[in-house]
Amino acid sequence: MDRATSTFIVLLSTCVSLSAQWLSYPTVGIPRLPDGKPNLSAPAPKTRDGKPDFSGTWVFDESKKDQYHGQNIDKVVKGGLPYKPGVGEMMRARGSKENEVSNPLSHCLPKSMLLLDSSPLASGDSSGVYKLVQTPGLLIMLFEYNITWRQIHTDGRPFPTDPEPAWYGYSTGKWEGNTLVAETTGFKDGVWLDVNGNGISDAAKITERFRRPDFGHMQIDFTVDDPKSYTKPWTVTISEILIPDTDVMEAVCLENERDSKHFVCDDPAAPGCSAQTPAGAK
Amino acid sequence: MKVAAVFALGLIATVVPAIAHHSFAAEYDIKKQVTLTGTVTKVEWLNPHMRIYVDVKDTSGAVNNWECELGSPNGLMRMGWTRHTLKPGDTVVVEGAAAKDGSNLANVKTVKLPDGRRLFAGSASETGDSKAGEK
Numbered sequence: 001m002d003r004a005t006s007t008f009i010v011l012l013s014t015c016v017s018l019s020a021q022w023l024s025y026p027t028v029g030i031p032r033l034p035d036g037k038p039n040l041s042a043p044a045p046k047t048r049d050g051k052p053d054f055s056g057t058w059v060f061d062e063s064k065k066d067q068y069h070g071q072n073i074d075k076v077v078k079g080g081l082p083y084k085p086g087v088g089e090m091m092r093a094r095g096s097k098e099n100e101v102s103n104p105l106s107h108c109l110p111k112s113m114l115l116l117d118s119s120p121l122a123s124g125d126s127s128g129v130y131k132l133v134q135t136p137g138l139l140i141m142l143f144e145y146n147i148t149w150r151q152i153h154t155d156g157r158p159f160p161t162d163p164e165p166a167w168y169g170y171s172t173g174k175w176e177g178n179t180l181v182a183e184t185t186g187f188k189d190g191v192w193l194d195v196n197g198n199g200i201s202d203a204a205k206i207t208e209r210f211r212r213p214d215f216g217h218m219q220i221d222f223t224v225d226d227p228k229s230y231t232k233p234w235t236v237t238i239s240e241i242l243i244p245d246t247d248v249m250e251a252v253c254l255e256n257e258r259d260s261k262h263f264v265c266d267d268p269a270a271p272g273c274s275a276q277t278p279a280g281a282k
Numbered sequence: 283m284k285v286a287a288v289f290a291l292g293l294i295a296t297v298v299p300a301i302a303h304h305s306f307a308a309e310y311d312i313k314k315q316v317t318l319t320g321t322v323t324k325v326e327w328l329n330p331h332m333r334i335y336v337d338v339k340d341t342s343g344a345v346n347n348w349e350c351e352l353g354s355p356n357g358l359m360r361m362g363w364t365r366h367t368l369k370p371g372d373t374v375v376v377e378g379a380a381a382k383d384g385s386n387l388a389n390v391k392t393v394k395l396p397d398g399r400r401l402f403a404g405s406a407s408e409t410g411d412s413k414a415g416e417k
Contacts, residue, residue, distance in 0.1 A: 023359060100308035108330065122357035122404045126329065129356070144356055195305065251356045256328035259351075263308045264382040 002062035005121050005241060027244040031215055038244045040216020052178050052212050055134045059121045061241035068236035070118045072196040081198060082231045095197020099272030100263040104192055107260060108253035110167040111145050112193045113206065114222055118238050126251035129243065139173065144251045152182045159185050165202055167191060180210040201228035216242040310389045314380040318348050318388065322372045327355050327365040334368055336376060348386045350376050353404025361404055372396050
């Protein structure tokens with residue numbers, strides 16, 4: 001476990017008087033070690049009908065190497081992203097630091113499904129903590145960033161026809177053994193997935209395969225199949241760690257956004273640079 | 283609360299991946315390192331970044347008010363900060379990287395508190411590049 005997470009867990013387990021705040025409030029009914037700490041190696045819980053239960057408060061597991069951790073997807077996927085002709089150039093141009101004004105996240109617009117699951121505990125713009133609540137026909141994910149939610153319907157419903165384009169699309173899930181396979185379609189065109197300009201079109205289908213090997217760990221294989229942007233599907237893997245005894249807290253990005261007016265171009269000739277201030281202008 | 287807060291703050295000094303909602307390199311110059319000593323005039327415990335405003339005397343004796351950007355409140359809270367950790371009137375030493383546009387703005391790496399403790403600010407300053415993996 002990385003030091004940020006272990007620091008936080010020590011904070012939780014050593015402070016009794018903080019229990020007046022929900023930031024550190026004991027979770028009822030979880031397996032614990034003799035010293036009272038949560039037993040992250042205990043078996044994964046199951047629902048009444050024998051399915052894995054993914055419920056819990058989770059955060060990105062920074063200790064796991066060789067996984068996606070919020071960086072440029074093109075540098076993670078083996079061989080690079082399989083862009084269709086012209087798409088890579090477009091995504092790189094809009095995602096360069098010379099064109100930061102075009103990054104939706106810099107204006108506090110929704111964070112992608114991928115980044116919501118891969119933001120560290122103490123990240124620069126909120127903590128990456130989220131709560132997953134599993135009920136018989138529906139999984140709900142509650143994210144701190146911008147008080148965002150997602151739903152994954154497991155009641156057998158089909159995808160909507162001609163859906164209203166959405167930042168997070170429309171998600172349905174089914175079980176393959178102990179793996180929950182969630183598929184999402186109905187995206188708005190041009191949604192970014194990382195902060196480097198790589199994203200999807202409205203033709204994309206994203207598949208997330210959720211596994212919970214033990215009580216304290218979850219793995220998500222995130223596959224993007226977007227025939228308008230990429231010549232073939234590609235997958236990145238994200239690992240999550242459970243952080244019991246805490247709660248999700250609001251984080252409203254736009255309440256004091258002051259950075260975008262300070263973005264600067266180092267190279268005046270770069271695409272999009274006219275929207276940013278040349279270096280040293282003030 | 284006070285005992286636990288001290289305990290937790292003492293454990294600070296973690297390095298976290300610098301993924302923020304925007305590019306560090308579009309706004310700050312990692313090569314323009316600044317050390318600002320002065321008095322806090324204002325604390326904004328708000329998203330997306332905690333900000334403190336610090337009156338800093340320059341070599342000529344003139345006082346400039348610097349806007350200093352730290353990490354997010356939620357991230358800082360999970361590292362042991364609270365909204366009461368700093369307040370107007372506190373004397374601090376701020377280390378970080380200055381803004382590219384020449385304004386009195388810095389992205390903070392560490393803050394030395396009045397009691398001498400030096401805290402990590404939970405911001406993107408760690409690696410200086412929140413477009414991680416670009417290079």
